[in-house]
Amino acid sequence: MASLLFCGPKLAACGLVLSIWGVIMLAMLGIFFTTHSAVLIEDVPFTEEDMHNQQTPLQGIYDLYNKVGYNCFIAAAIYVAIGFLSFCQVRLNKRKEYLVH
Amino acid sequence: MSSSFRSEEMCLAQLLFQTESAHNCISELGHLGLVQFKDLNPGVTAFQRRFVKEVKKCEKMERILRYLEKEMVKSSIVIAPTKEKEIVPCPRDVLELESTFEKLEQDLREINRNHVALRQNLSELMDIDSLLRMAEDFFEEAESLMSCSEPPSEDSMCMTVSSRITSRRNSSSSIIGPPYLGFIAGVIKQERFPAFEKVLWRLFHGNFVLRHAEIQATEELQTDRGLAKKDVFIIFVQGDHVREKVRKVCDGFHASLYSCPKTLHERKEMSNNIMTRMEDLRLILRRTEEYRAGVLMKAADHVHEWSSKVKKMKAIYYTLNLCNIDITQKLIVAEIWCSVSDLTLVHNALIKGSEQSGSSVTPVLNRIQTQQTPPTFNRTNSFTEGFQAIIDTYGVGTYQEINPAPYTTVTFPFLFAVMFGDCGHGLVMTLFAVWIVTQAERRYIILLMGMFSVYTGLIYNDCFSKSFNVFGSSWRVQPTFHPHGPWHNDTLHDCEHLQLDPVIPGVYSGVPYVFGIDPVWNIASNKLSFLNSFKMKMSVILGVSHMLFGVTLSLFNYAYFRNFQDVLIEFIPRMIFLLSLFGYLVLLILYKWCITVPSDVAPSILLLFINMMLFDYQSQHHLLYEGQKAVQICLVVTAVLMVPVMLMVKSFLVYRTYMKSRQPVFGNSLNDQHGADTRSSFSQHQSNETVSMSDIFVYQAIHTIEFCLGCISNTASYLRLWALSLAHAELSEVLWRMVLQVGLSFSSGMGSLMLALIFAAFAVLTVTVLLVMEGLSAFLHALRLHWVEFQNKFYEGSGYKFTPLSFDSLLKTQQ
Numbered sequence: 001m002a003s004l005l006f007c008g009p010k011l012a013a014c015g016l017v018l019s020i021w022g023v024i025m026l027a028m029l030g031i032f033f034t035t036h037s038a039v040l041i042e043d044v045p046f047t048e049e050d051m052h053n054q055q056t057p058l059q060g061i062y063d064l065y066n067k068v069g070y071n072c073f074i075a076a077a078i079y080v081a082i083g084f085l086s087f088c089q090v091r092l093n094k095r096k097e098y099l100v101h
Numbered sequence: 102m103s104s105s106f107r108s109e110e111m112c113l114a115q116l117l118f119q120t121e122s123a124h125n126c127i128s129e130l131g132h133l134g135l136v137q138f139k140d141l142n143p144g145v146t147a148f149q150r151r152f153v154k155e156v157k158k159c160e161k162m163e164r165i166l167r168y169l170e171k172e173m174v175k176s177s178i179v180i181a182p183t184k185e186k187e188i189v190p191c192p193r194d195v196l197e198l199e200s201t202f203e204k205l206e207q208d209l210r211e212i213n214r215n216h217v218a219l220r221q222n223l224s225e226l227m228d229i230d231s232l233l234r235m236a237e238d239f240f241e242e243a244e245s246l247m248s249c250s251e252p253p254s255e256d257s258m259c260m261t262v263s264s265r266i267t268s269r270r271n272s273s274s275s276i277i278g279p280p281y282l283g284f285i286a287g288v289i290k291q292e293r294f295p296a297f298e299k300v301l302w303r304l305f306h307g308n309f310v311l312r313h314a315e316i317q318a319t320e321e322l323q324t325d326r327g328l329a330k331k332d333v334f335i336i337f338v339q340g341d342h343v344r345e346k347v348r349k350v351c352d353g354f355h356a357s358l359y360s361c362p363k364t365l366h367e368r369k370e371m372s373n374n375i376m377t378r379m380e381d382l383r384l385i386l387r388r389t390e391e392y393r394a395g396v397l398m399k400a401a402d403h404v405h406e407w408s409s410k411v412k413k414m415k416a417i418y419y420t421l422n423l424c425n426i427d428i429t430q431k432l433i434v435a436e437i438w439c440s441v442s443d444l445t446l447v448h449n450a451l452i453k454g455s456e457q458s459g460s461s462v463t464p465v466l467n468r469i470q471t472q473q474t475p476p477t478f479n480r481t482n483s484f485t486e487g488f489q490a491i492i493d494t495y496g497v498g499t500y501q502e503i504n505p506a507p508y509t510t511v512t513f514p515f516l517f518a519v520m521f522g523d524c525g526h527g528l529v530m531t532l533f534a535v536w537i538v539t540q541a542e543r544r545y546i547i548l549l550m551g552m553f554s555v556y557t558g559l560i561y562n563d564c565f566s567k568s569f570n571v572f573g574s575s576w577r578v579q580p581t582f583h584p585h586g587p588w589h590n591d592t593l594h595d596c597e598h599l600q601l602d603p604v605i606p607g608v609y610s611g612v613p614y615v616f617g618i619d620p621v622w623n624i625a626s627n628k629l630s631f632l633n634s635f636k637m638k639m640s641v642i643l644g645v646s647h648m649l650f651g652v653t654l655s656l657f658n659y660a661y662f663r664n665f666q667d668v669l670i671e672f673i674p675r676m677i678f679l680l681s682l683f684g685y686l687v688l689l690i691l692y693k694w695c696i697t698v699p700s701d702v703a704p705s706i707l708l709l710f711i712n713m714m715l716f717d718y719q720s721q722h723h724l725l726y727e728g729q730k731a732v733q734i735c736l737v738v739t740a741v742l743m744v745p746v747m748l749m750v751k752s753f754l755v756y757r758t759y760m761k762s763r764q765p766v767f768g769n770s771l772n773d774q775h776g777a778d779t780r781s782s783f784s785q786h787q788s789n790e791t792v793s794m795s796d797i798f799v800y801q802a803i804h805t806i807e808f809c810l811g812c813i814s815n816t817a818s819y820l821r822l823w824a825l826s827l828a829h830a831e832l833s834e835v836l837w838r839m840v841l842q843v844g845l846s847f848s849s850g851m852g853s854l855m856l857a858l859i860f861a862a863f864a865v866l867t868v869t870v871l872l873v874m875e876g877l878s879a880f881l882h883a884l885r886l887h888w889v890e891f892q893n894k895f896y897e898g899s900g901y902k903f904t905p906l907s908f909d910s911l912l913k914t915q916q
Contacts (some may be wrong), residue, residue, distance in 0.1 A: 021529070022860055025565075026316065039567050039623055042838075045846035068845050076854035082857075 005092045012089035019083030026076035033069030036062055044068055104508050105485065107661070108498055109440040111475035111903070113139070114447075116435040118455060118464035120426070123433050124191050125416075125419045126454035126464060127348060127906075132448045136437040136906030137476060140423045150422040158199060159415035165202045166408050171275050172209060173397050173404070180401050195414060198407060205400060212393045219389065223382045226375055228288045229359050231316045232333045233372045236361055239312045239335045244418025285347050286336045289356035291315060297354050301336070304346060310337035322708040335361075339593060409912055420906055438475055438903065444468070474500050478903035485510060487546045490695040495888045501661065503654050505887075505896060512647065512881055514549040514890075515557075519643065520825035520879040521832055524558025525565040526871055527551050550880070560617045561826070565867075566833040568620035576621045580607030596625060632830075636823040638690045638706075644819025644890070645683045648812070651894030658895060670750045674743040675808060681736040681743075683816055686710055694727060713737060747805040752797045807893075821882050828873050836866055 007015070032040060044064050054060045118126050130136050147153065164564050173180055274803045287806045289297060294313060301309060313334040334356075336347055345479065351358055424435040439447055444466070451464040478496050481489045491513070498504055521527065531551030537544045562568040584587045586605045593599075603609035613619070618635075622628045652675055688707050704723045712718065715734045724730065844859030892898070 018864055021864055022857070026856075026860060037570070039570060039620055041624060043845045061844050071418060071845070071847070071853045071856055075856040076855065078857040079860075 002014035005089065005096065007089055009097075011091040012086050012093055015086035016083060016090060017063065019079045019086055022079035023076050023083060026072045026079060030069045030076060031064050033072060036065050040065075105161070105479065105481075105504060107501050107503050108477045108479050108900075110501065111438050112441050112444070112468050113469050113471045113473070113475070114437050114439060114444065114466055116437060116451065116464060116466055118433055118435075119458075119460045120431055120433055121458040122455040122458035122464070123421060124417055125458040126451050127420050127909075128413060129450040129454035129457075130447065131413065131416060131420075131906050131908040131911075133446065134905050134909060135443045136439045136447055137903055138420050139434055139436040139438060139903045141425045141434070142423065147469045151426065152418045152422050155195065155418045156415060156422070158195065159411055159418060162199060162202050162411045163408070163415070165206045166404065166411065169209070169397075169400055169404060170204065173401055176394060176397060178394065178397050178401050180404055192634075194410065198410065202407075205396070208396060209393070212389060212396070216386070216389050216393070218384060219386050223379065223386065225357070226379045226382065228316070228331065228333075228357065230372065230375050230379070232286055232288060232359055232361065233368055233375070235314045235333045236335060236368065237365075240363075240365075241878070242312070246859050255609065256724075260581060281307070283339065283341070283344050284335055284361070285344060285351065285359040286333070286335045286772060287351055287356045287358040288316070288331050288333055289351075289354060291332045293354050293356075294332050297334075297350070297356070300350055300354075301347070304350065305343065307337070308339065308343070311335070311349070315599065319723075323437070383827075390577070412911055413908055416906065416908065416911055422837035436469075439905075440478055440480075474900070475902035476903040477502075479504055479506065483505075483543060484545050487543065488513065491546075491884065493902065495892065496896070497900045497902045499897045499900045502897055502900070503658050503661075503895065505654070505892060508650070509887060513887060514546070514553040516643075516647075516822065516883040516886055517550045517879050518557040519640075519822045520882060521550070521554045521559040521829060521875065522561045522826045523563045523565065523829060523871075524555045525563075526833070526867070527554030527556075527558045529868075530554060530872060550876075560604075560625070561830070562620055563830060563833070564615040566830065566837045568618070568623035570620040572615040574619050575610045575611065575612055575619045576601060576603075576619065577608055581605060629827075633823070633827065636826055637820060638694075640819050640822035641816060642687050642690060643822060644816050645679075645687050647819070647891055648815060648894055649676075649684070651680060651891045652679060656896030666754065667751075670754065671747065674746045677739050678743045678747075678809065679812055681740045683812060685733075685736055689725065696725075744805065744809060747808070748802060752794070752801050755797050758793055811893065818890055819886065821886070825875075825879055825882060829871070832871060832875065836863065836871065840866060 029040075034046075044061065045068070046061055046064050050060050050064070051057050116126075142150065170180065215508055298311065301311065313332045313333060316331050316333055319772075338344055338347055348358065420435075421433070426433055437447075448466050451466060455462070455464050470722050477500055479489055479498070485506060488509045489504075492498070492504070492506050492509060517526070531548065531554075534544065534548035534551045538548055556687070558564060580586055581599075582603060585607060586602075588599070601608050622631060625631075652672070655675075656668065656672050659665070659672060686706070689709065693706060694702070702723055704725060709725070714737065716734070716737070720732050840859060840863045844856040845862070847855045
């Protein structure tokens with residue numbers, strides 16, 4: 001059957017490290033966005049119209065915060081998937097090493 | 102702790118042991134790794150030493166071992182890793198190993214030669230085989246040509262033998278006798294064929310038939326001779342004389358000629374013959390390869406053991422070359438440097454060695470006094486080893502000088518962290534270092550650097566360029582609005598930038614942020630002007646403290662070497678100079694931080710300092726406190742007074758002692774050598790040398806100027822702490838803003854996927870630019886600050902390192 005292995009041991013290890021970092025950092029970013037942290041104000045994509053056109057601009061800003069937060073959580077979930085994939089690759093690579101010798 | 106405070110006290114000892122027990126004793130000492138053998142025959146060249154033949158034998162064995170290892174690698178045989186053995190090699194082992202090695206080498210070389218010859222045979226046979234196969238159609242063609250050219254007539258003009266390839270013009274020749282075409286068959290490299298054809302043409306003007314065809318490259322052929330393509334050719338010519346010429350041409354082109362039988366039946370027979378021969382050869386080749394693999398595998402089990410044995414023996418013979426053998430050939434005399442605290446261990450090792458060799462006489466170890474400077478030995482464990490290596494790279498400490506390594510374990514990572522200062526990057530670095538330490542067990546420096554960086558990152562409140570608001574900021578915006586302050590809702594619409602004025606009550610709560618920099622600065626646009634001032638002053642404070650520490654360490658050096666004169670005339674003026682100018686600067690900085698001054702009238706510290714040096718006290722310059730003018734004038738005058746003290750006093754004192762000691766010069770030195778104080782004998786030895794006034798004066802002037810100017814330039818040099826941390830913070834912010842913020846601003850449905858991709862780019866860039874590049878840069882600058890600014894206050898670094906005979910380090914360098 002076709003080999004499920006499509007990357008070498010180093011690439012798989014890099015992918016694993018990157019996805020662990022991605023999961024942790026994006027999850028934390030998501031938490032900070034959903035709790036409306038003031039330090040992240042520059043990262044929220046609000047425009048002038050949001051400020052002027054709404055009845056409650058504050059709620060609008062909060063909604064934007066939440067949206068970015070949910071984006072971060074979904075990206076963290078994507079990295080969980082990539083991490084799982086890399087972990088499988090690492091295990092397959094190790095097994096291949098043992099088979100040859 | 103006293104062992105790492107300064108280098109160990111060493112002693113010179115003399116060893117006497119019997120020649121028979123020499124190997125065992127030296128190998129025990131080698132396993133111990135605590136003694137350094139002194140060269141007792143310094144005038145003897147390498148070729149005249151006593152054991153030079155044995156050393157050469159060991160080198161030859163090493164060469165054979167390397168050849169064996171190469172062969173093993175070529176045949177991809179796995180070399181078994183070492184098992185730890187404490188085998189003591191003795192002279193009998195040398196002979197045994199030597200004969201084994203020579204036999205192995207001869208065997209292997211013979212096998213290789215046979216292999217090559219067999220391969221060549223096989224390729225020749227394959228050539229003949231292809232030749233025979235292709236000769237079939239050539240002969241058919243030739244026979245048809247022959248039949249159509251019968252019968253000859255005497256007056257027929259030309260026997261034109263034309264071929265599709267070669268003839269361009271006809272030439273006449275007369276034929277005598279029946280047409281008999283001889284032929285020559287062979288194999289030539291394809292690239293040479295066109296030139297071959299041309300030469301034949303020039304020689305024989307077309308009186309020949311040449312046929313050629315490319316040998317189809319089968320896989321087996323290709324492995325034999327790579328990608329060189331070969332052609333089979335057959336030349337039909339008339340006459341023996343011509344044939345000789347053709348043969349010579351073929352030789353010139355390195356074409357191999359083979360005899361080819363004329364009849365079909367003979368050719369078939371020959372073909373079968375060749376087939377069987379080829380099969381036989383292939384079988385023989387396979388057997389040869391198997392045999393070779395078997396020999397190598399047997400050897401592979403022992404290769405490591407042998408090579409470590411050979412290395413140890415070579416080391417032992419090399420050491421024996423350094424010793425003296427007395428006249429009766431029974432006793433070996435060696436002189437070793439070893440640490441005083443290790444003497445009993447060394448003695449025990451010697452006794453063990455002599456017991457192992459079964460000799461009856463116990464070796465003797467006695468300590469001898471000497472005037473020579475011993476080597477510098479700093480005992481390190483795996484933690485301090487890295488830091489000691491950093492210090493030693495700059496210069497190995499003078500014997501029994503203060504060792505800066507224990508302080509470096511703290512100050513070096515700290516200065517690195519001040520320049521690196523980001524707790525997110527510090528965390529990544531720490532995790533990476535933890536992984537390395539579990540793998541390799543030696544890289545504690547990186548771990549410390551990472552941990553300290555997390556700490557300074559928390560103080561700078563910087564994590565991937567964002568701040569944490571853990572304790573609640575001390576600044577509030579609400580009080581600036583009506584009714585407390587001047588702002589209205591319209592002010593927000595009109596102005597681009599607004600400034601929070603701490604004078605308005607409630608804006609600044611009066612209590613600073615508990616730990617670190619207030620997170621409000623992260624979103625302020627004048628963040629840099631605040632942080633720059635803070636970091637510059639911090640760098641100056643750190644720098645002056647570091648240098649002060651260095652000067653204090655020099656006090657310990659003077660005290661240890663009983664150099665109280667220098668304490669008075671060098672250390673104290675230096676301290677006063679440093680403290681009165683730069684200590685005062687630090688005090689000014691701290692004072693200004695503690696008091697509150699309205700910002701429009703606050704004096705700049707730099708300007709205050711410059712005016713202090715220039716004695717410029719015009720009344721419009723504000724002062725920080727009352728009486729500042731008097732204090733500052735006092736300090737500057739004191740500092741300036743110290744300069745001539747440092748310049749002149751020492752020179753005059755040395756001159757006076759020199760004059761005094763010129764009369765009873767022998768009496769003085771005799772008195773001193775009776776004293777058991779070895780430390781002062783070293784320093785006295787130095788001052789007994791001839792003294793010339795100009796030398797002393799120039800030396801003193803250089804050092805004074807170096808110290809005074811150095812104070813200023815080194816303090817400024819510490820500003821790199823500010824510069825690098827600023828660079829790091831800015832790079833980090835740029836990376837966030839240009840990369841990650843783009844990812845966060847996608848509000849469409851695919852936003853999260855784009856965010857995931859962009860995060861990967863952000864991570865890669867962070868690691869390469871911020872961690873690797875900035876990390877290396879900060880490492881380098883922290884190193885330079887230690888080597889130059891810190892160590893030139895007290896470190897001499899003119900010793901030589903203690904290099905003991907140690908088998909562990911020998912074998913470690915091999916792998």
